[in-house]
Amino acid sequence: xxxxxxxxxxxxxxxxxxxxxxxxxxxxxxxxxxxxxxxxxxxxxxxxxxxxxxxxxxxxxxxxxxxxxxxxxxxxxxxxxxxxxxxxxxxxxxxxxxxxxxxxxxxxxxxxxxxxxxxxxxxxxxxxxxxxxxxxxxxxxxxxxxxxxxxxxxxxxxxxxxxxxxxxxxxxxxxxxxxxxxxxxxxxxxxxxxxxxxxxxxx
Amino acid sequence: xxxxxxxxxxxxxxxxxxxxxxxxxxxxxxxxxxxxxxxxxxxxxxxxxxxxxxxxxxxxxxxxxxxxxxxxxxxxxxxxxxxxxxxxxxxxxxxxxxxxxxxxxxxxxxxxxxxxxxxxxxxxxxxxxxxxxxxxxxxxxxxxxxxxxxxxxxxxxxxxxxxxxxxxxxxxxxxxxxxxxxxxxxxxxxxxxxxxxxxxxxxxxxxxxxxxxxxxxxxxxxxxxxxxxxxxxxxxxxxxxxxxxxxxxxxxxxxxxxxxxxxxxxxxxxxxxxxxxxxxxxxxxxxxxxxxxxxxxxxxxxxxxxxxxxxxxxxxxxxxxxxxxxxxxxxxxxxxxxxxxxxxxxxxxxxxxxxxxxxxxxxxxxxxxxxxxxxxxxxxxxxxxxxxxxxxxxxxxxxxxxxxxxxxxxxxxxxxxxxxxxxxxxxxxxxxxxxxxxxxxxxxxxxxxxxxxxxxxxxxxxxxxxxxxxxxxxxxxxxxxxxxxxxxxxxxxxxxxxxxxxxxxxxxxxxxxxxxxxxxxxxxxxxxxxxxxxxxxxxxxxxxxxxxxxxxxxxx
Numbered sequence: 001x002x003x004x005x006x007x008x009x010x011x012x013x014x015x016x017x018x019x020x021x022x023x024x025x026x027x028x029x030x031x032x033x034x035x036x037x038x039x040x041x042x043x044x045x046x047x048x049x050x051x052x053x054x055x056x057x058x059x060x061x062x063x064x065x066x067x068x069x070x071x072x073x074x075x076x077x078x079x080x081x082x083x084x085x086x087x088x089x090x091x092x093x094x095x096x097x098x099x100x101x102x103x104x105x106x107x108x109x110x111x112x113x114x115x116x117x118x119x120x121x122x123x124x125x126x127x128x129x130x131x132x133x134x135x136x137x138x139x140x141x142x143x144x145x146x147x148x149x150x151x152x153x154x155x156x157x158x159x160x161x162x163x164x165x166x167x168x169x170x171x172x173x174x175x176x177x178x179x180x181x182x183x184x185x186x187x188x189x190x191x192x193x194x195x196x197x198x199x200x201x202x203x
Numbered sequence: 204x205x206x207x208x209x210x211x212x213x214x215x216x217x218x219x220x221x222x223x224x225x226x227x228x229x230x231x232x233x234x235x236x237x238x239x240x241x242x243x244x245x246x247x248x249x250x251x252x253x254x255x256x257x258x259x260x261x262x263x264x265x266x267x268x269x270x271x272x273x274x275x276x277x278x279x280x281x282x283x284x285x286x287x288x289x290x291x292x293x294x295x296x297x298x299x300x301x302x303x304x305x306x307x308x309x310x311x312x313x314x315x316x317x318x319x320x321x322x323x324x325x326x327x328x329x330x331x332x333x334x335x336x337x338x339x340x341x342x343x344x345x346x347x348x349x350x351x352x353x354x355x356x357x358x359x360x361x362x363x364x365x366x367x368x369x370x371x372x373x374x375x376x377x378x379x380x381x382x383x384x385x386x387x388x389x390x391x392x393x394x395x396x397x398x399x400x401x402x403x404x405x406x407x408x409x410x411x412x413x414x415x416x417x418x419x420x421x422x423x424x425x426x427x428x429x430x431x432x433x434x435x436x437x438x439x440x441x442x443x444x445x446x447x448x449x450x451x452x453x454x455x456x457x458x459x460x461x462x463x464x465x466x467x468x469x470x471x472x473x474x475x476x477x478x479x480x481x482x483x484x485x486x487x488x489x490x491x492x493x494x495x496x497x498x499x500x501x502x503x504x505x506x507x508x509x510x511x512x513x514x515x516x517x518x519x520x521x522x523x524x525x526x527x528x529x530x531x532x533x534x535x536x537x538x539x540x541x542x543x544x545x546x547x548x549x550x551x552x553x554x555x556x557x558x559x560x561x562x563x564x565x566x567x568x569x570x571x572x573x574x575x576x577x578x579x580x581x582x583x584x585x586x587x588x589x590x591x592x593x594x595x596x597x598x599x600x601x602x603x604x605x606x607x608x609x610x611x612x613x614x615x616x617x618x619x620x621x622x623x624x625x626x627x628x629x630x631x632x633x634x635x636x637x638x639x640x641x642x643x644x645x646x647x648x649x650x651x652x653x654x655x656x657x658x659x660x661x662x663x664x665x666x667x668x669x670x671x672x673x674x675x676x677x678x679x680x681x682x683x684x685x686x687x688x689x690x691x692x693x694x695x696x697x698x699x700x701x702x703x704x705x706x707x708x709x710x711x712x713x714x715x716x717x718x719x720x721x722x723x724x725x726x727x728x729x730x731x732x733x734x735x736x737x738x739x740x741x742x743x744x745x746x747x748x749x750x751x752x753x754x755x756x757x758x759x
Binding site for chain 1: 330333383386389391584587624626627633635670675679680
């Protein structure tokens with residue numbers, strides 16, 4: 001049974017988890033965005049991101065990209081494509097191919113993202129139709145297809161407890177362990193003053 | 204932005220505006236979110252009702268306050284608790300409060316209230332849903348609370364001077380909005396006209412909390428003495444809602460660059476409009492003279508014990524005296540009165556006084572400037588990077604946005620003295636000393652100027668498009684995104700060094716809180732401050748007959 005989360009929550013947690021898994025801050029922002037994007041289309045975005053971050057933990061960004069042999073990372077490739085890099089047949093498997101979807105939204109037409117046995121249809125409106133291809137690395141092809149009516153977006157994220165726990169475990173690595181010095185100084189108050197805020201905390 | 208500005212008065216240079224010292228001197232204005240909210244509710248003739256009051260003589264139970272607009276209703280669901288004194292903590296990590304709240308989208312039925320009762324009092328440890336827009340809590344000012352209850356129970360009104368000294372009966376210790384702890388995402392309400400401006404759900408929550416708190420204190424007095432009078436309307440208005448705000452808010456200004464740009468651009472546009480006016484009418488001149496005199500009283504009444512703020516207040520009082528003197532000597536009926544006054548202020552007033560003048564100049568001109576409220580929200584979908592940009596153009600952009608960062612010696616200890624991080628113990632933003640603690644592994648990228656300088660260096664030997672550079676240097680991705688946004692959103696980027704040894708986080712807090720509409724900033728250190736919200740504002744039951752914009756300065 002999945003938990004009812006806001007899209008903003010799953011985005012913030014995924015971005016933190018990506019940071020915890022060693023991704024650069026700007027890439028982690030994209031990870032958060034991609035997770036929420038998938039959740040809004042009814043997919044297990046949190047589970048997909050947790051699987052990707054675990055599978056690629058400790059591997060350098062450049063070793064997950066198109067210039068090095070080995071499975072490609074959909075975040076590295078996705079950032080490259082998002083920045084205007086061209087899609088081509090990489091002839092290499094891609095980790096958790098579902099995560100490519102947010103980055104290959106066609107500008108004008110609908111496409112099919114074929115990942116192994118699973119085919120995902122994407123439209124310019126950002127809809128997504130098709131089965132979750134799973135997390136095993138597979139080769140991916142992209143081809144154009146006839147336009148289709150977009151599915152309505154969801155306003156909430158379904159997050160499984162397992163995905164939540166996995167992302168939280170990674171996110172915790174971004175928190176500095178408390179020390180006597182930080183307790184005394186970090187908050188600047190010696191422990192007696194409030195730190196409340198009146199803002200949504202999206203940091 | 205609407206293009207109605209006179210072309211010869213440009214908006215102020217972001218290199219002047221986006222400085223910590225100036226941001227730390229911002230004042231509330233017509234474009235503050237509390238005022239936007241009250242103006243709309245007044246204009247649309249919102250109605251307000253207390254739909255449930257199930258609070259016992261010990262002050263425990265719940266109440267529901269519903270605000271009904273033209274299309275939708277919003278309900279504050281308030282839970283009042285009997286909090287043992289030893290558990291009363293304003294720390295954000297507290298686990299019990301005098302009262303807890305949520306703003307419900309619509310009018311909750313008994314089933315919904317039961318669900319909320321099981322979650323809202325737990326705050327961060329509970330869960331809320333897309334039906335809830337905010338989650339918040341408040342603690343009593345014990346001294347003020349007891350004084351008011353005892354005075355009313357004794358059949359008299361509390362002492363004015365003491366009321367003015369404290370200014371609130373409860374202070375919120377957090378008001379969480381958009382998406383937090385399961386609450387509705389901003390996107391779910393962003394297309395509603397009444398929620399389109401920033402923080403309207405949060406401001407409405409606090410506005411209704413204020414009404415609840417006043418009703419609760421009178422209820423407690425009547426529990427002691429059924430004949431206890433209500434607070435006199437004049438005295439009642441003097442109570443706002445207190446708030447203590449700390450480092451938790453500071454990263455917001457750097458994490459929401461597009462939003463911050465829209466806030467500041469709206470105000471700067473408004474200022475340029477007023478400065479460009481060829482003449483002022485008698486009514487407009489009278490309005491300005493009146494509000495300037497009231498702002499001078501505000502500067503006198505505004506107290507603080509903190510040395511930083513005491514110095515700023517001394518400046519502001521001198522500035523206001525100078526402004527009033529100048530107004531005596533100035534013929535505002537002559538051409539371009541406000542631009543002449545502005546230019547005089549830029550030459551003669553401190554930064555505090557200049558920013559106060561900027562806010563005051565908007566006051567007579569609601570018909571011109573209030574529309575800018577519609578441009579203050581932002582779609583915060585991550586800014587798409589233009590990967591085709593040539594790295595040489597990116598270097599030129601950095602030269603334009605961050606010239607100071609490029610002339611800073613980042614190897615000196617004071618230039619990078621600070622580290623922004625989040626502690627495992629509190630899960631709260633903190634500020635550490637780089638020299639004293641090994642925190643680099645946890646550093647948050649809350650230093651746009653330093654990061655821009657590092658990017659500039661990294662690009663020195665590079666050629667070709669940004670996309671190829673980022674493929675090999677992902678660590679600069681966030682900086683490229685920021686800088687490309689700043690190219691078209693110039694107020695998005697703070698131009699000072701937010702890691703410097705002399706940086707005071709309260710400057711960041713005040714910039715944000717001024718846009719909320721808070722007054723009387725009272726720093727308690729360089730990292731947290733106290734404020735009051737909605738002090739002197741008309742209550743919901745008074746709004747129909749009150750001026751929604753005439754409460755931010757002391758009564759004449």
